[in-house]
Amino acid sequence: MSSVLLSRPRIIRHRLFHDPSYPTFEELSDTQRAMIAELNDKIAAGRIGFRPISCLCGETEAKVVATVDRYRIRQETVICCSCGLLRSDPLMDDAALDWFYSSDFYRKLYSGEDFIPHTSENFFGMLGTADKRFDIIAEILPDKRFTRVAEIGCGAGWNLYPFFKRGIVTVGCDYSPEMTAFGRTMGMDIRTGSIEQLQDGKCDLVIMSHVLEHMPDPKATIRAADEILEDDGAIYIEVPDLREFCIGTLQSAHVWTFAPDHLCALLRKCGFEAVSVVKRGCHFAAVFQRSAEAETGPNGRYGEIAAMLAKHERRQQLKDMLDSIGLLARVQSVARLLRGR
Numbered sequence: 001m002s003s004v005l006l007s008r009p010r011i012i013r014h015r016l017f018h019d020p021s022y023p024t025f026e027e028l029s030d031t032q033r034a035m036i037a038e039l040n041d042k043i044a045a046g047r048i049g050f051r052p053i054s055c056l057c058g059e060t061e062a063k064v065v066a067t068v069d070r071y072r073i074r075q076e077t078v079i080c081c082s083c084g085l086l087r088s089d090p091l092m093d094d095a096a097l098d099w100f101y102s103s104d105f106y107r108k109l110y111s112g113e114d115f116i117p118h119t120s121e122n123f124f125g126m127l128g129t130a131d132k133r134f135d136i137i138a139e140i141l142p143d144k145r146f147t148r149v150a151e152i153g154c155g156a157g158w159n160l161y162p163f164f165k166r167g168i169v170t171v172g173c174d175y176s177p178e179m180t181a182f183g184r185t186m187g188m189d190i191r192t193g194s195i196e197q198l199q200d201g202k203c204d205l206v207i208m209s210h211v212l213e214h215m216p217d218p219k220a221t222i223r224a225a226d227e228i229l230e231d232d233g234a235i236y237i238e239v240p241d242l243r244e245f246c247i248g249t250l251q252s253a254h255v256w257t258f259a260p261d262h263l264c265a266l267l268r269k270c271g272f273e274a275v276s277v278v279k280r281g282c283h284f285a286a287v288f289q290r291s292a293e294a295e296t297g298p299n300g301r302y303g304e305i306a307a308m309l310a311k312h313e314r315r316q317q318l319k320d321m322l323d324s325i326g327l328l329a330r331v332q333s334v335a336r337l338l339r340g341r
Helices: 030-044 094-102 105-111 120-125 127-140 177-185 218-227 260-269 302-324 328-339
Strands: 062-068 074-080 086-088 148-152 169-174 189-192 203-209 229-240 272-280 283-290
Touching: 030 074, 030 105, 074 302, 094 105, 120 127, 127 203, 127 229, 127 272, 127 283, 169 177, 177 189, 203 218, 218 229, 218 260, 229 260, 229 272, 260 272, 260 283, 302 328
Parallel strands: 148 169, 148 203, 169 189, 203 229
Antiparallel strands: 062 074, 074 086, 229 283, 272 283
16 A cells, blocks of 8 residues: 555654554554554555545645554545645545445444444434534524435434434435444434435435545535435535644544535535535534535645644644653643633
8 A cells, every 4th residue: 555655755754643653642442452453454464455546626746644543543644735635545445445334343443332332322422412513504594494304424313313303304324234223213214325325305404424524536425415405405514624633633534634615615516605614623514505606626725734734743743852851741731721711
């Protein structure tokens, strides 16, 4: 896999982004550590296929941001030298991705063994965040009356549940057999598979919460959503925010890391305009509706985003220096006190 990127220079050199033995900040169980080791062994042995991909803006030139993710999984992340969008390149091929998601390896790896098998406690524990998403949509579209809501990559249907309990028809799809089976026990129409499972009716709203960043071809996903959307329908998308970049941003399963400009440019190419963009901590959400606006993109943002990455690396180097002289914990404590004023 690494031979694909041998000619690409590194824009970040810190060990945190390249050395699998550098300590992770994640709290991982023994099971998760074993799964990470298993995945890395498969990658090293060539038992998982990879393929190169281009940026959504069409540019192929890129520089390397990281060769491992936050869990120390071997995955190259690069930055587009034109628009500054981050992507996983090379990317797992279709056969590997099908195994990764359909086998529940993905859910078990990132959510931990306490999340699968799924339980009522886990399901209702997710509803606080789901209710906030419902509130965001209701605030952005106060006059919209929903009759049928669909979700792509719905898991067990947490985000659909606030609509379902209000009597709105809901339908969702997800690759996880475990998650979709549990969603059906809650009375919802949750189907196992891709968006093709949802093509039996039109919807007022399509939800994609922490889904689009996983898609090898997000344009195709948006266009497939467009096919099941009513003329006056809306799409809710939530993704990690490139503006909050750190090692925690990088997950091997994420193909793309968007800033709002990147996401809005992608949707314009598919015939949609943002109604509103909402910051959600280290993520952001946006609601889109159809528009005839001209296609535009955030070309030329490489320098701005590269400078942001360099600033983050300098902060990490400063942390290393403070840690080496035993002052890191004290400085962090003082910083927390100052932020609390």
